[in-house]
Amino acid sequence: xxxxxxxxxxxxxxxxxxxxxxxxxxxxxxxxxxxxxxxxxxxxxxxxxxxxxxxxxxxxxxxxxxxxxxxxxxxxxxxxxxxxxxxxxxxxxxxxxxxxxxxxxxx
Amino acid sequence: xxxxxxxxxxxxxxxxxxxxxxxxxxxxxxxxxxxxxxxxxxxxxxxxxxxxxxxxxxxxxxxxxxxxxxxxxxxxxxxxxxxxxxxxxxxxxxxxxxxxxxxxxxxxxxxxxxxxxxx
Numbered sequence: 001x002x003x004x005x006x007x008x009x010x011x012x013x014x015x016x017x018x019x020x021x022x023x024x025x026x027x028x029x030x031x032x033x034x035x036x037x038x039x040x041x042x043x044x045x046x047x048x049x050x051x052x053x054x055x056x057x058x059x060x061x062x063x064x065x066x067x068x069x070x071x072x073x074x075x076x077x078x079x080x081x082x083x084x085x086x087x088x089x090x091x092x093x094x095x096x097x098x099x100x101x102x103x104x105x106x107x
Numbered sequence: 108x109x110x111x112x113x114x115x116x117x118x119x120x121x122x123x124x125x126x127x128x129x130x131x132x133x134x135x136x137x138x139x140x141x142x143x144x145x146x147x148x149x150x151x152x153x154x155x156x157x158x159x160x161x162x163x164x165x166x167x168x169x170x171x172x173x174x175x176x177x178x179x180x181x182x183x184x185x186x187x188x189x190x191x192x193x194x195x196x197x198x199x200x201x202x203x204x205x206x207x208x209x210x211x212x213x214x215x216x217x218x219x220x221x222x223x224x225x226x
Contacts, residue, residue, distance in 0.1 A: 034212040036152075043202065043219060044152070049212035087152055091210045095168045096142070096154040 002026050002090050006099030012107040019075040021102045023088035032092035033071045035064055039084045048073060078104070109133035111203050111217035118223045124191040127220045129203030136184040137161035139205040142213055143177060143188045147199040157209070160186060193224045
């Protein structure tokens with residue numbers, strides 16, 4: 001199985017901060033990497049697919065890049081509605097696997 | 108618009124089974140595959156399996172093999188996930204999520220169904 005390792009597991013930030021979350025795959029997954037935002041009690045939302053493509057409706061402050069097996073999600077200017085848990089997920093091969101999640105909370 | 112409407116919360120005793128439904132609307136039922144993903148309390152997202160609603164063909168995570176069955180009903184445009192031999196660590200919120208291709212991103216999710224396993 002492909003392991004997805006996210007870091008950090010949690011971070012505290014202020015509104016307006018630039019936030020970066022990383023995800024490392026245990027083997028090559030090409031660009032089959034997706035990022036989701038999840039708020040408790042709601043359905044997860046797709047933010048980024050194919051490592052760097054912004055999902056329709058997702059704010060442009062979210063961006064993603066890939067470098068080999070390392071992937072990065074950046075929030076350019078954190079907004080109050082961005083406090084949530086973020087997950088990476090590989091869709092390269094079964095079994096599909098998620099990172100353990102990164103909790104972004106208020107500093 | 109696209110909607111995946113899941114059935115309501117369930118409570119089961121250990122050893123029982125549960126069947127969660129996911130009714131789709133706003134898209135062509137047979138053109139989108141459906142994943143099932145769960146989240147136990149305080150834990151992350153865990154992939155359970157994927158089904159092709161058109162053929163009924165499914166692929167399951169190894170840890171659920173023999174215990175999970177995913178089915179589709181094209182007449183009611185509804186997908187089902189049945190999990191048997193429930194234990195307390197199956198207490199979780201279960202989500203369905205659609206993808207437009209087998210290896211695509213999960214672009215729409217159901218609202219989740221809480222399944223509680225307790226004696």
